[in-house]
Each structure stands twice: as structure tokens, then as C-alpha cells.
Amino acid sequence: MAKDTNKTQQTEASPEAFIRSVENATRRADGLRLLDIFASVTNLQPKMWGPSIIGYGRYHYKYDSGREGDFLMTGFSPRKANLVLYIMPGYQDMSEPL
Numbered sequence: 001m002a003k004d005t006n007k008t009q010q011t012e013a014s015p016e017a018f019i020r021s022v023e024n025a026t027r028r029a030d031g032l033r034l035l036d037i038f039a040s041v042t043n044l045q046p047k048m049w050g051p052s053i054i055g056y057g058r059y060h061y062k063y064d065s066g067r068e069g070d071f072l073m074t075g076f077s078p079r080k081a082n083l084v085l086y087i088m089p090g091y092q093d094m095s096e097p098l
Contacts, residue, residue, distance in 0.1 A: 006069045008050040015046040015054045022078050031078040042074060053077045053086065 019031040035046055035054070044056040055072025062068035077084045 006071065008053060008071070010055070010058065010070070010072075011048045011050070013048040013051075015048055018048060018052070018054070019078065024078075024080070027078040027080075027083060030083055031076070034076050034078075034083075038074065038076065044073075046075075047072075049075065052079065055086070059088075 015035060019028060019035060022028040022031055031054075038044075038054075038056050039046060042056040046054045046056060047058075049055040049072050053072065053075055054077065055075035057073035058070050059073055060068065060070050071088075072086060073088055075086045077086070
């Protein structure tokens, strides 16, 4: 089976710089506040996942099909139209956090 690579990968980009570049002032303010809230709740440092998702923690998953990869445990993205929250209930049932 060929290994597919997830489109969304963790990067070294700065979450703070990304938030500060958000054009919409309300979305930018929400993003700055969420940086603090997520860090406080998770006790994890924010990391960029792809160009627009800020994630906290990561976990490894493997499906019965053999496909596997890593993804953020929780996070958010201040998108142009909406603020998106990524909540992964049950991720601990799939694997141990990395």
C-alpha cells in the first residue's frame, strides 16, 4: 500500500506572527485571546499546522487500512469567514500523545 502524506503538517512558522497577520481585527483579537486560553488549558505550546491552523499537542493515529499519520490534538484557525475550533474528543482512545 502506498503511503499517502497528510496535506496538513506541523511547520516551524510562528503562531503569533500568523495571528498578527490576520486582516480582520475581530478575528485577530479572538486569535490572540485563544492563544492564551488554549495554552492555559492544555499546558502545551502552540505550533502551526499548515499555513492557517494553530495546534496544541499531537497524536499518532493508525487506521485498520494501514494509513497512519500525526495530527494536532486540539487547536483553532481564525479563517477569513469564521473562527474554527478543532476539538478531537477521544483522541486518547486512538493512541498516546507524542
